[in-house]
Amino acid sequence: MANIKTVEKKTKAQSMGLHTEVLKGKTQQKFFNPDEAENFYYWGTYDVDFNKRTDLDVMNMDCKEANKKIDELMSQGYGTIVIKNPQGKHSLGVGILNKLNLIFEGSLGYFGIGSIDGPTVRVNGRVGWSCAENMMAGKVVIEKNAGSCFGAALRGGDLICKGSVGARTGIDQKGGTIVVGGDAGAFTGFMMQRGRIIILGDVGINLGDSMYDGTIYVGGKIGSFGSDAVESPMTKSDIDWLNRKLNVAEIGDNFDVSKMTKVVAGKKLWNYDALEPTEKKGAI
Amino acid sequence: MCGIAGLIHRGKTSNVGSELQQMLQALKHRGPDSTGYALYADNDGKNFILRFKVGENVGEGSSSVNEDASVYDERKKLVDQMLNTLGAKIIKEDRLTPYSFRYEMEYDKDLMEFSKKIESIENVEILSIGKSLELIKDLGDAKVVSERYGLGDLKGTHAIGHARMATESGVDIKSAHPFWGYPFSDVSVVHNGQLTNYWNNRRVLENKGMRFMSECDSELIAVYLAEKMRNGATLEEGMKDSLSGLDGVFTYFVATKDSLGMAKDTMAAKPLVLYESEDLVAMGSEEIAIRSILPQEIDTYDPFDGEVKVWQI
Numbered sequence: 001m002a003n004i005k006t007v008e009k010k011t012k013a014q015s016m017g018l019h020t021e022v023l024k025g026k027t028q029q030k031f032f033n034p035d036e037a038e039n040f041y042y043w044g045t046y047d048v049d050f051n052k053r054t055d056l057d058v059m060n061m062d063c064k065e066a067n068k069k070i071d072e073l074m075s076q077g078y079g080t081i082v083i084k085n086p087q088g089k090h091s092l093g094v095g096i097l098n099k100l101n102l103i104f105e106g107s108l109g110y111f112g113i114g115s116i117d118g119p120t121v122r123v124n125g126r127v128g129w130s131c132a133e134n135m136m137a138g139k140v141v142i143e144k145n146a147g148s149c150f151g152a153a154l155r156g157g158d159l160i161c162k163g164s165v166g167a168r169t170g171i172d173q174k175g176g177t178i179v180v181g182g183d184a185g186a187f188t189g190f191m192m193q194r195g196r197i198i199i200l201g202d203v204g205i206n207l208g209d210s211m212y213d214g215t216i217y218v219g220g221k222i223g224s225f226g227s228d229a230v231e232s233p234m235t236k237s238d239i240d241w242l243n244r245k246l247n248v249a250e251i252g253d254n255f256d257v258s259k260m261t262k263v264v265a266g267k268k269l270w271n272y273d274a275l276e277p278t279e280k281k282g283a284i
Numbered sequence: 285m286c287g288i289a290g291l292i293h294r295g296k297t298s299n300v301g302s303e304l305q306q307m308l309q310a311l312k313h314r315g316p317d318s319t320g321y322a323l324y325a326d327n328d329g330k331n332f333i334l335r336f337k338v339g340e341n342v343g344e345g346s347s348s349v350n351e352d353a354s355v356y357d358e359r360k361k362l363v364d365q366m367l368n369t370l371g372a373k374i375i376k377e378d379r380l381t382p383y384s385f386r387y388e389m390e391y392d393k394d395l396m397e398f399s400k401k402i403e404s405i406e407n408v409e410i411l412s413i414g415k416s417l418e419l420i421k422d423l424g425d426a427k428v429v430s431e432r433y434g435l436g437d438l439k440g441t442h443a444i445g446h447a448r449m450a451t452e453s454g455v456d457i458k459s460a461h462p463f464w465g466y467p468f469s470d471v472s473v474v475h476n477g478q479l480t481n482y483w484n485n486r487r488v489l490e491n492k493g494m495r496f497m498s499e500c501d502s503e504l505i506a507v508y509l510a511e512k513m514r515n516g517a518t519l520e521e522g523m524k525d526s527l528s529g530l531d532g533v534f535t536y537f538v539a540t541k542d543s544l545g546m547a548k549d550t551m552a553a554k555p556l557v558l559y560e561s562e563d564l565v566a567m568g569s570e571e572i573a574i575r576s577i578l579p580q581e582i583d584t585y586d587p588f589d590g591e592v593k594v595w596q597i
Contacts, residue, residue, distance in 0.1 A: 087572070087575050087579065088571030088574070088575045089572065090570075090572075106581055107581070107584070109570060110570065125581060126571070126584050126585070128555075128570065128571055129555055145584070145586065146586075147555065147586045148552060148555065148586060163585070165586075166586035167552035167553075167586075183588075185552050185589050186551060186552055186588070186589040186590075187552075204552075204588060205550070205589065
């Protein structure tokens with residue numbers, strides 16, 4: 001009698017879209033059948049030619065018009081696009097999912113270059129809050145300063161600011177590398193989960209507060225350590241990697257990386273490393 | 285979320301009314317409910333400018349109770365009588381809207397006592413008293429308020445302003461920014477953020493004789509700084525003290541007759557972009573506010589957490 005009741009409950013749950021099986025590790029991943037490969041299409045991507053170059057003046061466009069125009073130019077095969085007069089407008093250059101040389105001749109407002117996957121971007125100016133949020137791949141170089149939440153939820157790629165950045169740089173960072181040539185504000189690396197942050201200058205209070213994982217390197221003074229953040233010894237592999245990264249970032253010539261302070265998470269979350277052991281604390 | 289903007293010309297005057305209007309209009313999306321200006325005008329500095337209101341704007345979107353316009357005239361008469369009793373001599377008077385006035389007056393006694401007497405008249409609120417401060421606030425965006433009060437041609441050295449999105453209190457003039465730093469002449473404050481120890485601080489300050497006219501948490505900053513200055517602190521000392529005395533998230537500007545200051549909370553939770561050159565400082569919640577008056581490529585930056593800065597004209 002008890003068994004019959006169980007079956008009825010299970011059937012009812014499944015008819016409502018619920019599942020009773022326990023999902024484990026990689027069983028949650030969906031693998032594409034090779035037969036389906038030709039049907040696979042990464043929406044919104046284009047094959048572009050880097051030698052095909054054009055200028056786009058966005059002075060009299062709002063961000064939606066400007067982003068639509070960039071998309072249109074990529075669809076025509078333009079691989080190098082120079083944006084003139086961005087004038088601090090918000091949300092420019094977002095959602096670009098293919099290779100592209102994108103150059104901004106001026107400053108951006110909030111949420112610039114967010115959710116990108118692949119382009120190389122250079123901003124010959126400043127950026128506002130949440131630049132390159134959720135960036136997945138590519139390289140972004142900011143020639144001047146950046147606002148708060150620089151590289152929020154960054155997932156991959158290199159995000160470089162040659163000037164100083166505001167508070168909460170790399171908040172919720174999940175991968176990739178953030179490089180800052182100047183100083184950084186409070187709560188740098190707040191709730192950081194993966195990836196690396198390099199700050200050549202000073203950082204504010206609560207560095208690495210509530211970080212789960214990842215590594216922060218600081219060249220200057222540290223205002224204070226946040227909860228869960230601890231100092232870790234620098235290794236030769238740290239030094240080699242930092243030198244390589246600064247070279248790629250075109251920043252910090254002759255900077256002595258061996259004197260930087262390395263900061264990692266001081267706690268171990270339950271089962272965290274077992275889920276995706278791509279990066280180990282204290283070792284690269 | 286609100287938008288704030290401010291600018292100070294060092295060593296010269298400029299068309300600050302028009303400049304601040306452009307900056308605030310660029311921030312309209314951050315606060316469409318009301319707009320306020322604190323303009324430090326190029327006045328002769330001899331007489332006090334008294335700006336006050338005798339009622340609320342009850343137009344579209346207002347949360348105020350509708351009143352018969354005839355009560356405004358009655359209240360104005362009472363104000364005039366009180367000014368006479370206090371020994372203030374009205375040099376010039378302008379009625380800017382049915383409910384708001386600008387008086388030029390001669391007065392040389394205690395401003396706190398003066399303010400208490402004037403504001404003892406029902407529904408009368410002093411918006412500002414000063415020798416250069418012109419504080420204007422009303423419902424509507426920056427352009428609407430500027431045109432309503434004729435601010436476009438106003439020349440001066442510095443100004444702060446606010447585009448308000450009402451969250452903590454009503455859509456009305458009394459809750460709009462800037463707030464006057466009662467009882468100090470020529471002191472005004474605008475704020476973006478939320479203060480979480482408003483009531484605790486308010487009770488303490490009221491017990492010390494300070495006055496609150498609204499239930500807007502931002503008014504606390506003006507009163508807090510005024511109380512510090514009353515006890516001998518400089519503006520900058522009061523601002524630095526506020527970083528620990530005020531709890532919550534905030535970026536605020538404060539202006540006096542000859543200076544402009546900014547303070548940012550220790551969590552840097554509220555935005556501010558700053559441009560600084562030898563002859564001009566301009567700042568706002570977003571860079572587009574600064575770009576509205578400086579379209580050329582400029583270097584700007586975000587002040588850090590817990591930063592306090594004060595500039596002189």
